[in-house]
Amino acid sequence: MAQRNDAMRDHAALIVHGPDQHGLVSAITSLISRNDGNIVTLDQYSDDPEGGTFFQRVLFHRDGLTAAMPDIEKDLADTLGPLKMSWTLTDQSVPKRMAVLASTSDHCLLELLWRHRRGQLPVTIPMVISNHTNVAEDVRSFGIPFVHVHSQGPDKSEAEQKILQLLTGNVDFVVLARYMQIISPDFLDKVGVPIINIHHSFLPAFIGAAPYRKAKERGVKLIGATSHYVTKDLDEGPIIEQDIARVNHAMTAADLQARGAYVERAVLSRAVQWHAEDRVIRHGNHTIVFD
Known part of the structure; x- marks a missing residue:
C-alpha cells in the first residue's frame, strides 16, 4: 500500500x-x-x-x-x-502510484522526479521505464527503480508486453515524459489505467522530426505545450493543461527548443498534480479541471 x-x-x-x-x-x-x-x-x-x-x-x-x-x-x-x-x-491521504515512461529527453522526467522529492506531487513512483539507458543513473539518484525495456523497429508488441507485465496491478496511472514511442491501441485496451502525455503545441502544424527548426523557419511568435490523456486517436485525447511562451525573430531553433522545454515541464507537472489530486473530470473528449 x-x-x-x-x-x-x-x-x-x-x-x-x-x-x-x-x-x-x-x-x-x-x-x-x-x-x-x-x-x-x-x-x-x-x-x-x-x-x-x-x-x-x-x-x-x-x-x-x-x-x-x-x-x-x-x-x-x-x-x-x-x-x-x-x-x-x-x-486523499493515499498517494496515487505513478509510473513514468521516458526516452532520451530528460527534462520532463527530471522535473517530475524533482517535484516528487520536494513533496510537491502527491504520488509514489514505483518505477521509471525507458527504451534507452541514458537516464538510468539520474533516475536511480532519486531512489526510484529504473527499468530498461528495449524497443526498436516497427513491431513494438514484445516491448509493450514487457511494459504491461511491469505495470499491471502496480500503478494507478502512467505518464509519458517525452516517451518517443507510439502507443498501440492494444496496449491502451490492456493497461487499464489513465495515461497522460505531453507534446509541443505545434501539432499538427509541425509534425515529425525537428519541430522547433520548422517553427523557426516559419517565423512563429508563440510556442507552447499541451498535456492530455492518451486515446487511440494519436495526440487528440482530452486536454488537461496548456501554456505558451512568446518568442522572437532573434531566437535560434535551439533557443526555441530550450524555451519550449521549460513550458513542457511546467505544463506536464501541473497536469500530473491535478490528476493526482482528483481535480480532473473527463467528459467526452474534453475535461473539466478544478484547479
Missing part, C-alpha cells in the same frame, strides 16, 4: 457529475454533513442549468475516514443513484 500523506489524513475528495437538476448541491452537502464530514472546498460547474451536465468536486474532512468510507459510499449510492449521477470517492 502507498505511504500515507499525513497532511491529508482523514480528507476525501468526492467527484460528482451527471444530469443537472434542482437540489443537487443541497443533496450532496447534506449527505456529507450527516456523515459527520466538514467541507473544506467545493467547486462546481454546469454547462447548461437547463438540461445540461453538472460537475462538482468536494474536498471534505471526516475524523476516522477510513472506517467511515463504506458507510459514506453506501449513502452516496443510495442518494445519487436515483438521480443518475456518477461519483468517485477517494482518500
Whole structure:
C-alpha cells in the first residue's frame, strides 16, 4: 500500500457529475454533513442549468475516514443513484502510484522526479521505464527503480508486453515524459489505467522530426505545450493543461527548443498534480479541471 500523506489524513475528495437538476448541491452537502464530514472546498460547474451536465468536486474532512468510507459510499449510492449521477470517492491521504515512461529527453522526467522529492506531487513512483539507458543513473539518484525495456523497429508488441507485465496491478496511472514511442491501441485496451502525455503545441502544424527548426523557419511568435490523456486517436485525447511562451525573430531553433522545454515541464507537472489530486473530470473528449 502507498505511504500515507499525513497532511491529508482523514480528507476525501468526492467527484460528482451527471444530469443537472434542482437540489443537487443541497443533496450532496447534506449527505456529507450527516456523515459527520466538514467541507473544506467545493467547486462546481454546469454547462447548461437547463438540461445540461453538472460537475462538482468536494474536498471534505471526516475524523476516522477510513472506517467511515463504506458507510459514506453506501449513502452516496443510495442518494445519487436515483438521480443518475456518477461519483468517485477517494482518500486523499493515499498517494496515487505513478509510473513514468521516458526516452532520451530528460527534462520532463527530471522535473517530475524533482517535484516528487520536494513533496510537491502527491504520488509514489514505483518505477521509471525507458527504451534507452541514458537516464538510468539520474533516475536511480532519486531512489526510484529504473527499468530498461528495449524497443526498436516497427513491431513494438514484445516491448509493450514487457511494459504491461511491469505495470499491471502496480500503478494507478502512467505518464509519458517525452516517451518517443507510439502507443498501440492494444496496449491502451490492456493497461487499464489513465495515461497522460505531453507534446509541443505545434501539432499538427509541425509534425515529425525537428519541430522547433520548422517553427523557426516559419517565423512563429508563440510556442507552447499541451498535456492530455492518451486515446487511440494519436495526440487528440482530452486536454488537461496548456501554456505558451512568446518568442522572437532573434531566437535560434535551439533557443526555441530550450524555451519550449521549460513550458513542457511546467505544463506536464501541473497536469500530473491535478490528476493526482482528483481535480480532473473527463467528459467526452474534453475535461473539466478544478484547479
